[in-house]
Amino acid sequence: AQSVTQPDIHITVSEGASLELRCNYSYGATPYLFWYVQSPGQGLQLLLKYFSGDTLVQGIKGFEAEFKRSQSSFNLRKPSVHWSDAAEYFCAVGAWGGSQGNLIFGKGTKLSVKP
């Protein structure tokens, strides 16, 4: 069965420091992978997605993610964190039942940013 694991429930980084959020997936075929961000009390916004091609994917707000098939990972990175990046981050894999697709989400990683 498809699944997504985000091993870190909560991460705290200092403003200006680099960030890496981990994501591991289980999927039988080449996955479609996503990172979403959720600010408090809001819906989810897409940061970036990977379907095929270059394994390093650029997203919005200066985020990037790297797909590593051998490690079944899709880690999210940012070189310099800003206070406004404090939010909850969700990794997701696209799954198909018949011809319809839906997303399977990890449990999320909450990011806190220290001044």
Next chain:
Amino acid sequence: DVKVTQSSRYLVKRTGEKVFLECVQDMDHENMFWYRQDPGLGLRLIYFSYDVKMKEKGDIPEGYSVSREKKERFSLILESASTNQTSMYLCASSQTGRDPEAFFGQGTRLTVV
């Protein structure tokens, strides 16, 4: 821009009430979803619909039903609200095809007292 609109940001209902959560999308997407979000549990799929009048159970359908009479609208119904249904509810839509990217509404925070 794709827009997914949920009718209420905050709702407070009493135990036993019938509750309707409404969701409308404006991009002619075939697929629509209802998720429930609880701390530490992430997003869990309640129901989804891939066409008008079609519905499929997700991971946690018990205590919920859905209605999709028009392509743009997907309603979640709590037949008899209970306190354990206090949660954040998120609606999403996506198009049919190989790209399952989902677009989300802003969420409805439901409190059942």
